[in-house]
Amino acid sequence: MSRPSSLTPSPDVEVPGPHPSAPPPGTELGEHYDGCFGCGEELENGLRLRTRVGEGVSVDTEFVVGPGHQGAPGLAHGGLLSCAFDEALGALGYLLHQPAVTARLETDFKRPVPVGSTLFIHAWCTGVEGRKIYAKAVGRLNAPDGPVAVEAASLFVAVGFEHFMSNGRPEDVRRAMQNPDVVKAARAFEVNP
Numbered sequence: 001m002s003r004p005s006s007l008t009p010s011p012d013v014e015v016p017g018p019h020p021s022a023p024p025p026g027t028e029l030g031e032h033y034d035g036c037f038g039c040g041e042e043l044e045n046g047l048r049l050r051t052r053v054g055e056g057v058s059v060d061t062e063f064v065v066g067p068g069h070q071g072a073p074g075l076a077h078g079g080l081l082s083c084a085f086d087e088a089l090g091a092l093g094y095l096l097h098q099p100a101v102t103a104r105l106e107t108d109f110k111r112p113v114p115v116g117s118t119l120f121i122h123a124w125c126t127g128v129e130g131r132k133i134y135a136k137a138v139g140r141l142n143a144p145d146g147p148v149a150v151e152a153a154s155l156f157v158a159v160g161f162e163h164f165m166s167n168g169r170p171e172d173v174r175r176a177m178q179n180p181d182v183v184k185a186a187r188a189f190e191v192n193p
């Protein structure tokens with residue numbers, strides 16, 4: 001099936017503000033699920049990213065690149081950098097109070113990212129059209145105003161909670177639903193698990 005390739009919304013699209021009950025700027029969002037490779041706090045080999053709410057529908061995420069994240073010797077693996085961006089962009093759904101999944105993610109690698117560096121990722125929503133949530137992100141080296149190393153653009157598609165319930169491996173879904181934090185995350189989206 002052919003898909004439109006653009007990751008840019010129509011010029012007249014509305015750029016939404018945060019949902020009235022979205023957490024205020026500065027709030028740390030915490031993990032949305034302990035098995036998440038991007039944000040799971042206890043996941044041994046995960047990225048363990050922490051994300052803070054920014055102004056409007058935006059977030060800031062820091063990725064500390066460690067020796068377990070290498071592609072070439074001493075340099076971050078591009079796929080893991082894309083993963084960090086997927087996580088940061090996905091967190092915008094919290095501010096819109098809308099569960100959503102990545103449909104497209106485009107990543108531009110502009111500079112090498114060495115092990116030991118911190119990538120400061122800023123992600124923001126650029127528009128919502130029906131179920132389609134457009135967003136962009138930029139990653140800067142070692143400081144929020146450091147040189148740009150990575151840029152990303154994405155299209156997320158809004159889904160209902162049943163997307164996770166009916167597509168996830170049943171034992172993982174059952175285990176997740178026993179975790180009060182996941183139930184709390186689901187409630188934060190005002191969906192009924």
Ligand SMILES: CCCCCCCC/C=C\CCCCCCCC(=O)SCCNC(=O)CCNC(=O)[C@H](O)C(C)(C)COP(=O)(O)OP(=O)(O)OC[C@H]1O[C@@H](n2cnc3c(N)ncnc32)[C@H](O)[C@@H]1OP(=O)(O)O
Pocket residue numbers: 003004005032033038086087090091093099100101102103104130131132155157159164165168173176177182185186
């Ligand atoms: C029980 C416990 C649960 C715990 C959970 C707690 C809450 C957590 C909530 C949130 C966590 C956030 C976590 C962030 C982590 C990172 C996010 C990820 O990595 S997500 C994983 C990777 N992504 C997928 O697995 C998607 C797989 N794809 C799909 O499921 C479908 O393709 C889906 C939902 C994306 C679309 O399918 P359709 O059938 O619902 O809808 P259609 O009609 O195809 O698309 C809707 C519109 O979007 C466009 N579209 C869809 N895909 C497109 C594409 N690839 N490129 C361009 N446009 C596309 C279409 O053209 C259509 O546009 P027009 O409305 O007609 O204008």
